[in-house]
């Protein structure tokens with residue numbers, strides 16, 4: 001047993017729930033059916049991958065969906081299908097996973113890294129307004145941690161400047177903005193099924209979109225430049241094989257039936273944790289640990305992660321190590337994209353991003369798997385904070 005850095009036994013010794021959750025009977029049955037069918041790929045169409053695309057389109061309240069190998073490729077295909085390419089700029093938030101920017105590079109365009117809102121940490125409409133140039137072709141709001149970006153002002157800006165809007169919904173399966181599901185709020189939306197995400201087949205992705213012409217172009221990018229329903233060896237445009245397999249789709253399609261229950265479970269844990277954190281003794285005028293607020297317009301947070309702001313006078317890496325020693329491993333979150341040399345060397349342009357820089361220093365995440373625990377166990381997280389914050393060296 002590891003000894004807690006603050007003495008005594010760790011607050012939490014029981015394991016946290018693992019991710020993914022155990023397979024259910026419906027998943028086993030559908031995977032078995034696809035295995036037995038011998039049709040493991042999705043080459044012919046009309047299989048489980050197409051069913052999954054249709055189910056996600058329905059849930060996103062749009063007519064079209066395309067299942068793909070992962071969300072990095074999905075974002076690339078959406079951009080490319082919407083006509084974004086070399087010479088274009090795409091505005092992405094500074095506080096997000098690196099793939100939001102590398103998908104833009106894959107499309108041959110320039111990621112322009114704009115700051116996030118200092119409170120909710122989602123792409124700031126003001127920062128987008130300041131970053132638009134006559135080369136801007138698209139904007140990529142990210143529905144971070146399961147809460148939607150504030151889409152109305154972003155869509156209004158995009159309409160004014162003629163920009164495509166590609167929603168990065170990799171973390172937001174089931175989230176809603178002003179009562180409407182994410183994914184269908186712009187010109188295309190992209191989900192991820194990578195191993196850490198709210199639904200997973202190990203890897204995978206899915207693009208949804210409201211417009212038929214955009215769908216046909218995006219489908220073509222993902223299917224070697226073919227036209228939907230066209231000839232097998234007819235390739236009227238340039239495209240690649242970006243398809244998801246039917247085997248992966250068979251893990252995912254039944255999952256949709258329990259997604260809402262899982263969101264409710266994580267939501268209950270988050271609500272309990274917020275109540276517990278409110279009771280922590282204050283360190284000066286500010287509450288020491290607070291839940292990052294959601295952007296305006298969030299009507300359903302899918303609770304992929306819980307982002308916490310730590311305002312106590314404790315150094316963040318020390319805090320993370322001490323919390324881990326108490327049996328509560330938290331995540332450090334994202335470095336600002338603009339600080340990644342590889343991106344700037346590849347041509348990305350970073351606007352000033354003070355809010356993302358601050359977040360990199362004082363925001364920590366509670367992982368999705370932990371949020372799946374019994375809400376009564378949220379007390380473990382708060383208790384570990386109380387123990388660690390009561391006796392930590394101040395920030396240098």
Ligand SMILES: *Cc1c(COP(=O)(O)O)cnc(C)c1O
Pocket residue numbers: 070071072073096097099100142168170171191192193194204205
């Ligand atoms: C996971 C993630 C991606 C990339 O998804 P993959 O399926 O792993 O390619 C893109 N954007 C965000 C915000 C993500 O969290």
